[in-house]
Amino acid sequence: MESILKPARWLIWFTALAMLAVACGTDNAPPAAGPTGASPEPGASETAAAPPTGEPVVGGTVVYGSDQEPAVLNPVSTEGNVLVTTKVTTNILPRAYTITPDFEYRPDLLVEDATFTEDPFVVTYKIKPEAAWSDGTPISADDFKFTWQSFIDEDNDIASRAGYELIESVEVMDEKTAKVTFKQNYAPWKDLFSPILPKHELEDKNLNKVWNDEITISGGPFMFESWDKGTQLEIVRNEEYWGEKAKLDSILFRFIPDSNTLVQQLRGGEIDMMDPQPQLELAEQVGAMEGIIAESSLGSQWEHIDFNTLVPPLDKQYVRQAMMMGIDRQLITDQLITPINPDAEPLNNVIYLTNQEEYEPHWDKFGFDPAAAVALLEENGCTREGEGTFTCDGEPLSFRIRTTGGNELRELTEQIVQQQLAEIGVEIKIDNAEGAEAFSVLDKPDSEVCGGNGDGKVQDGEVCDFDLFLFAWVGSPDPGGSNEIWRCDGDQNYTVTCSEEATELLDMTDAILDPQERAEVYNAADAALADLTPTIPLYQKPSFFAWKDSIVGPEDNPTNQTIFWNSAEWALTE
Amino acid sequence: MLVYVVRRFLYSIPVLLLCSFIIFTFVSVSGDPLSEVKRRPNVSQVTVQQIVERKHLDESIPVQWAYWLKDATTNSFGTDLLGNRPIWPDLKRVMGNTLQLVVAAELLAFTIALAMGVISAKRQYSLFDYGTTTFSFFGFSMPVFWFALILQVIVTNIYLATDVRIFYTANLSSPNPENFLLDRIQHLALPVIALSVLSIATYSRYMRASMLEVVNSDYVRTARAKGVPERKVTVHHAMRNALIPVVTVAALNFGTVLGGAVVTETVFALDGMGLYFIRQLGERDAYPVMAWLMVAAVFVILFNLLADILYGYLDPRIRYE
Numbered sequence: 001m002e003s004i005l006k007p008a009r010w011l012i013w014f015t016a017l018a019m020l021a022v023a024c025g026t027d028n029a030p031p032a033a034g035p036t037g038a039s040p041e042p043g044a045s046e047t048a049a050a051p052p053t054g055e056p057v058v059g060g061t062v063v064y065g066s067d068q069e070p071a072v073l074n075p076v077s078t079e080g081n082v083l084v085t086t087k088v089t090t091n092i093l094p095r096a097y098t099i100t101p102d103f104e105y106r107p108d109l110l111v112e113d114a115t116f117t118e119d120p121f122v123v124t125y126k127i128k129p130e131a132a133w134s135d136g137t138p139i140s141a142d143d144f145k146f147t148w149q150s151f152i153d154e155d156n157d158i159a160s161r162a163g164y165e166l167i168e169s170v171e172v173m174d175e176k177t178a179k180v181t182f183k184q185n186y187a188p189w190k191d192l193f194s195p196i197l198p199k200h201e202l203e204d205k206n207l208n209k210v211w212n213d214e215i216t217i218s219g220g221p222f223m224f225e226s227w228d229k230g231t232q233l234e235i236v237r238n239e240e241y242w243g244e245k246a247k248l249d250s251i252l253f254r255f256i257p258d259s260n261t262l263v264q265q266l267r268g269g270e271i272d273m274m275d276p277q278p279q280l281e282l283a284e285q286v287g288a289m290e291g292i293i294a295e296s297s298l299g300s301q302w303e304h305i306d307f308n309t310l311v312p313p314l315d316k317q318y319v320r321q322a323m324m325m326g327i328d329r330q331l332i333t334d335q336l337i338t339p340i341n342p343d344a345e346p347l348n349n350v351i352y353l354t355n356q357e358e359y360e361p362h363w364d365k366f367g368f369d370p371a372a373a374v375a376l377l378e379e380n381g382c383t384r385e386g387e388g389t390f391t392c393d394g395e396p397l398s399f400r401i402r403t404t405g406g407n408e409l410r411e412l413t414e415q416i417v418q419q420q421l422a423e424i425g426v427e428i429k430i431d432n433a434e435g436a437e438a439f440s441v442l443d444k445p446d447s448e449v450c451g452g453n454g455d456g457k458v459q460d461g462e463v464c465d466f467d468l469f470l471f472a473w474v475g476s477p478d479p480g481g482s483n484e485i486w487r488c489d490g491d492q493n494y495t496v497t498c499s500e501e502a503t504e505l506l507d508m509t510d511a512i513l514d515p516q517e518r519a520e521v522y523n524a525a526d527a528a529l530a531d532l533t534p535t536i537p538l539y540q541k542p543s544f545f546a547w548k549d550s551i552v553g554p555e556d557n558p559t560n561q562t563i564f565w566n567s568a569e570w571a572l573t574e
Numbered sequence: 575m576l577v578y579v580v581r582r583f584l585y586s587i588p589v590l591l592l593c594s595f596i597i598f599t600f601v602s603v604s605g606d607p608l609s610e611v612k613r614r615p616n617v618s619q620v621t622v623q624q625i626v627e628r629k630h631l632d633e634s635i636p637v638q639w640a641y642w643l644k645d646a647t648t649n650s651f652g653t654d655l656l657g658n659r660p661i662w663p664d665l666k667r668v669m670g671n672t673l674q675l676v677v678a679a680e681l682l683a684f685t686i687a688l689a690m691g692v693i694s695a696k697r698q699y700s701l702f703d704y705g706t707t708t709f710s711f712f713g714f715s716m717p718v719f720w721f722a723l724i725l726q727v728i729v730t731n732i733y734l735a736t737d738v739r740i741f742y743t744a745n746l747s748s749p750n751p752e753n754f755l756l757d758r759i760q761h762l763a764l765p766v767i768a769l770s771v772l773s774i775a776t777y778s779r780y781m782r783a784s785m786l787e788v789v790n791s792d793y794v795r796t797a798r799a800k801g802v803p804e805r806k807v808t809v810h811h812a813m814r815n816a817l818i819p820v821v822t823v824a825a826l827n828f829g830t831v832l833g834g835a836v837v838t839e840t841v842f843a844l845d846g847m848g849l850y851f852i853r854q855l856g857e858r859d860a861y862p863v864m865a866w867l868m869v870a871a872v873f874v875i876l877f878n879l880l881a882d883i884l885y886g887y888l889d890p891r892i893r894y895e
Contacts, residue, residue, distance in 0.1 A: 063749070071656070071659060078611060079659065157658075158621065208658055229667060229845070230667060230668065230849075231745050231746055231845055232745070234749070254744075255845075257840055257843060258840055260723055260726075261744050264723075264727060265743055265744055269733070270743060270744070439606075439609035439610065440606045492612070
């Protein structure tokens, strides 16, 4: 009996020890608190812990816990055109301009801002004399020309050729000067030549097959070192870097898909930093950790609810406007986003983000006003029995709403919307699907998935299978990317709405080179779109970035430059 | 025996083909695989069209499947949907990692469960027997993701309290380990524990039931009457026969788990078959999913066969024709 009981006794001791360990961990944790403190400007980062006080030193490794792993490292290919790849390549490949956290373009590889002339539109880039690749070859105008040629070569698998297709020629004026002549004015030209591809390294190679597993050269502060797929990827300091050399010896990307595991890894010191998808609980957990700095920025992704205007009665402008007025976007923002980022506010522009200078809140005229929403419906002849659902022109205001199931913030938003719209006589039924399956119905109505034949024209019976769709668009410092969403025949006009006025204005924007004048045109287009109400803009998705306070230098960047935009300045403290 | 094995293999080929067609159809009709690409800013229709043509997405599903089959048989499953990334090297890598996890977990589970089952049966209704029964119910009912997280919290708390890193909470290895083997054990320990708990619960119940049946049988009583020592009666006479159903269950389970312990691998960021499957399914990339399916199906078929062969070995009365 004695011998049999021994394992059982051991088990009891182990369980007790384990429970004690869990209990100790709970007791030791300071009280939960979200990110606090005043921020210098709207949308800027929030600090949850005191900044580090030690002196920065040269050397050491920072371990970054990444919830995703790149499929390939070629950042210009379709497969590599995702943020997780950019997080690696932004440290390695040079670019003409860097986009700063406050959405400004800062010359990176250039001596100064590139100069341009109109009629024809010609941009002249002057490359820094000291700029060179890691093998000693100068970064030259030839590389600019090669980059353009690679982007327009139809045999190459390029994710986006936007802007490069409008270039007529790239002339090599001298080794460090490239003259780029466009076929027409192209306002977002600062987004081009990011990254620059090395001619001497790639000209004899098939661009579709290079840089899948490694980047063989560097023009940035770090170099590719190794990639143990599924586990980690390492970049090390580029000792030949032409700019101020990186302070860290290396940055190690560790791939950990589960956010709970990331939190435990940060807590236990197995990783030094992370920027997972923002979640309320996660922000609370990290906020309660000692020695961790947490930041949240108002990111470039903005959530919205699209109307499918081919589904009656969503084709009626007053129905869409009434629904927008029936939703308390301030409440949704306060409940779901403010705990992560106290500066969050409802988005009232579908072209500019709240933390951009050009932002003008045109959509706030449809602020929360349930009485006005009901009055608008009644004015237009909609009827209902008692507090029931309205019927407009024989069609009940009963709609399905779809989003990606499992996304906590979106599911909670849906529930609030459902409850609020019920108050104004609009019935909402939640119809979510998991992950990418949810988006399978979001397309142009003439596409095959929506029953069309892909001829570019919408015919009877061609309608995508959704009523309302809650998802996010990715904004950028230059609003050029939004044109295809809002133009009448835009490639991404999934709401199938058409404002002739907005389309006319948007068509002008690429040719207007004066930033202020262009912003005025964009804002006029946004005002026209607000009148049409094809969507309900909700809020900017906050980012969440946390790191050990023994590291100085990290600063969140909500643009597509990612948190690694200034990795050369990161350093460990003594 | 050889004829039997070959025949079983030949039977499995049409099963595999049918499976692959059904899964390919389900994955393909569940939605547009390019929907995520289409939502990226600035991605033009030309780029989308290029992928459609390259992967024959404008063809009917049977034709697409035929192209896939050609790639699978002549080109090691070909490449993924969006680019030129070959599938086989990734699959080969994750198979090796899963194998490490599963072999360790199953060996641990089998050893512990065997001992638990035998002792429980020998000392039926004792404190130990009740204890293992309770443990089994605990193992059956406990969600793996929760148990895995608790293990991570415990290990992290021990580290924070003592500054001693007993086990790591994720991945398969440290950046630059001094002792590779020790480092691998430290990384594999938690996922192995998490994965083996359910198996221990299952196998120990089978072993206990099987042993109870055997220890009361006539031939065991005869052995005791002949004066065979009790230890030899248990190990040589009772246990060998009691093992037959347990080995069958373990072999079948082993084949299934080799397809990937999805939750365990995800929580512990273990780059194995399960995590690979979930990632690719999330990207709606039918091609790696199909490759995974084929490999997982081969494992299941292989271990079914192994279970049958072991059955014959353990029970000489069984012969295959």
